[in-house]
Amino acid sequence: MPQRPTAPALRVAVVATTAAAAAALSVLPAATAAPAPGTSPDTTTTVTRDVTPAANALPISLTTAGNPAAQNVAAATDAATRAGQAVASRQAALSTAMAQVGKPYRWGATGPSAFDCSGLVSYAFSAAGKDVPRTSRAQASAGTSVSRSDLQPGDLVFFYSPVSHVGIYIGGGQIVHASTSGKPVKVDDMDRMPFNSARRI
Known part of the structure; x- marks a missing residue:
């Protein structure tokens, strides 16, 4: 009398979960045997066998808990989202300033009817949902430092030493600013004033 298998086995006819089925079926032998000698070619014998489930049949968890790869992907996605939001805020502030x-x-x-230099900056960023200090000296410590060569539209550019003037970088070496008494808010070349530093909000 044949011995019963000692390890747990699955019958071929058992319906597996979607994730496990593909893996289990990949290791199964053909379910149809060749015709026995002397039988009609249209006659086949069905063979049923016990098989042990494949080791990789369990579905892979995609949750971030205890999954460093998933955690890295989630962190990178979150950082990219925050960076995109910051760029959008700076562009919105620049658009508001240009409208003045x-x-x-x-x-x-x-x-909204008149501005000094730091008043224009605080007004523009407030419209973009960002709070910045009121004076140019205080604004020069907000956000993060940016080198002149890395300026992007929406960055704050400060002039003189100590800082006493600020504008918003447009690109191409130009800023929009409320310049001085008797002159309206306008676009100017950065080189018209001594550069001090730049900040990114």
Whole structure:
């Protein structure tokens, strides 16, 4: 009398889970044997065998808990999302500042009808959902430092030493700023004033 298998086995006819089925079926022998000698070619014998489930039949967990690869992907995605949001905020602030071109300069003014240099910056970033300090000296410590060669549109550019003026970088070496008494908000070349530093909000 043949011995029963000692290891747990699966019958071929058992329905597996979707993830396990493909792996289990990949290791099964053909379910149809060749016709026995002397039988009609249309007659086949069905063979049923016990098979041990494949070791890789279990579905892979894609949760981040205890999964360093998934955690790295999630962290990179989150960082990219935050970076994209920061770029969008700077672009929105720049657009708001550009919309003020032609409005008068007035010392201490924060808009919307008139601005001084730091008032224009705080007004523009507030419209973009970002709070920045009120004065150019304080704004020069906000955000992160940026080198002149790495400036991007929306970065803050500071002038003189100690800092006493600020503008918003447009690109191509130009800024939009509320320049001085008697002159409206306008676009200027950075080189018209002594560069001090730059910050990215």
